Amino acid sequence: MALMDRFPRNIFSTRGWGLLGAGGVFLLAAQVMGRRDLLALAILVIVLPLLSLAGTRVLKPRFRVYREFNPSTVETAATTTVRLAVARIGAGSGHALMEEHLPARFGESPAFRFPARSAAGGTSRYEYHLRSGKRGQFRIGPVTAEFSDPFGLSVQRHAIDDGDTLTVTPAAVDLPVTGLAGARGHDGVTATRLRANPSDDDVMTREYRHGDPMRRVHWAATARHGELMVRQEEFVTTPEATIILDQRLAAFPHGAHSHANASGVADADGHELSTSEAFEWAVTAAMSIGAHLSERNYALRFLDAAGEPAFLRSPSAPEPETEEYIGATGLQSVAESLAAIQLSGPQHSRRETKDAARRGTPAGTEAGPQAFDDRLMDKLAAHRLRGPVLAILGNLSLSEARDLAPAAGFGANAFALVITEQAQDSGAVLEALRRGGWRAVAVSASTALPAAWTAFDQDGAVPPPGTADVRRGVGARP
Numbered sequence: 001m002a003l004m005d006r007f008p009r010n011i012f013s014t015r016g017w018g019l020l021g022a023g024g025v026f027l028l029a030a031q032v033m034g035r036r037d038l039l040a041l042a043i044l045v046i047v048l049p050l051l052s053l054a055g056t057r058v059l060k061p062r063f064r065v066y067r068e069f070n071p072s073t074v075e076t077a078a079t080t081t082v083r084l085a086v087a088r089i090g091a092g093s094g095h096a097l098m099e100e101h102l103p104a105r106f107g108e109s110p111a112f113r114f115p116a117r118s119a120a121g122g123t124s125r126y127e128y129h130l131r132s133g134k135r136g137q138f139r140i141g142p143v144t145a146e147f148s149d150p151f152g153l154s155v156q157r158h159a160i161d162d163g164d165t166l167t168v169t170p171a172a173v174d175l176p177v178t179g180l181a182g183a184r185g186h187d188g189v190t191a192t193r194l195r196a197n198p199s200d201d202d203v204m205t206r207e208y209r210h211g212d213p214m215r216r217v218h219w220a221a222t223a224r225h226g227e228l229m230v231r232q233e234e235f236v237t238t239p240e241a242t243i244i245l246d247q248r249l250a251a252f253p254h255g256a257h258s259h260a261n262a263s264g265v266a267d268a269d270g271h272e273l274s275t276s277e278a279f280e281w282a283v284t285a286a287m288s289i290g291a292h293l294s295e296r297n298y299a300l301r302f303l304d305a306a307g308e309p310a311f312l313r314s315p316s317a318p319e320p321e322t323e324e325y326i327g328a329t330g331l332q333s334v335a336e337s338l339a340a341i342q343l344s345g346p347q348h349s350r351r352e353t354k355d356a357a358r359r360g361t362p363a364g365t366e367a368g369p370q371a372f373d374d375r376l377m378d379k380l381a382a383h384r385l386r387g388p389v390l391a392i393l394g395n396l397s398l399s400e401a402r403d404l405a406p407a408a409g410f411g412a413n414a415f416a417l418v419i420t421e422q423a424q425d426s427g428a429v430l431e432a433l434r435r436g437g438w439r440a441v442a443v444s445a446s447t448a449l450p451a452a453w454t455a456f457d458q459d460g461a462v463p464p465p466g467t468a469d470v471r472r473g474v475g476a477r478p
Helices: 012-034 034-058 200-206 219-225 275-294 327-337 351-361 375-380 398-410 427-435 449-458
Strands: 062-070 074-075 079-089 097-102 112-113 123-131 137-141 141-147 155-159 164-170 190-193 205-207 230-233 235-238 242-247 299-304 389-393 415-419 441-444
Touching: 012 034, 062 141, 062 164, 074 327, 079 097, 097 200, 112 123, 123 141, 164 327, 219 230, 230 235, 242 275, 275 299, 275 327, 275 389, 275 415, 275 449, 375 398, 398 415, 398 427, 415 427, 427 441, 441 449
Parallel strands: 074 164, 242 299, 242 389, 389 415, 415 441
Antiparallel strands: 062 079, 079 123, 097 112, 097 141, 137 164, 141 155, 190 235, 205 230
């Protein structure tokens, strides 16, 4: 039996290989003994497995597979239930051994027999559970089925569907309530005024129109303009928060816990994602801050360091070119977009690019806007003072910090989280940002996110490590 185990099992079964071996022995005996009956028996024993093999290859059973994830997108460390429904198409009968192919991180692939004992209406239903400790998009499936002929001589295994993609989003961390969001009404909205001309009177007033109540007449402006002027209406608007998410490869050095290395080599389960511990911290921060502000009725704008839509290169983004996200639906879209976002761009800084250009030598950079350039400033200026600006940044050079510093003037408040391996050596970078109006804090990948968040209210002093992150669902409230 040990000898039979050495033969491949994806062509013939043990019984099939045994018949082929017996046929070979009979053929040899017929030649030695000159017996025609042995020759006929040898041909029969050899041809029967071959015919069975041809039958399983040509007459392949057909199936329809339906796969459902509940929930359809799942947060890291949470569990999703996978439901499979398998039905045979067309004529056919018999049993098959099936297996759902899973990436290595999910453990052993589940196997099941078709049809199931509780099959109803010709459809067999199966259920199992998955959980991932890392964000990303993972291919679940395909279902492979192993068939055999009625005599059990040949074996055929092939995929009966294409599989489906499971999206695992980063889980938001519950952030403490601070004064960072700025002034808002009790219902989470702010009042803004329409502005016409730069003068104070024109900011507050307009010409009288028939039907305007006399209680709104602005008498000082009326005396100044020589005609009846009234106060403008206040328009209630949703406050906006702009989040700048740095995704530059040069800003986040790769660590030992990367999903993939800088060249994009996939890890053991084939999941290719260029990231690092520091960037994973940044992604969690973006998700958590977005959820924190969204719960307080803020509209969210996500940009990258070059002023482009932050999720433009994320393969999991439902709408990659979108910048603005509002409400629970928008927050869910943010979570899905962050699921497979990764580091991109050249491995050198903007300063190195400029130095190479001055020398007239190629620097290997990609064409496109540079970080913290005019494009980002123009985007921020278009929404000037409509709400806070929050920057989640990797390693910054002093020149890059000086380039970014003026951007603080475009927000009602400006906050910067600088994620670096040497937080104690970031004094000059933080000082450059603070001179521009940023409230800046240096953190590392081991810093508790709630501690970093409260540090903005403590003059940039990060509390000692040990504060535990509290994970929660996107829609949960403290």
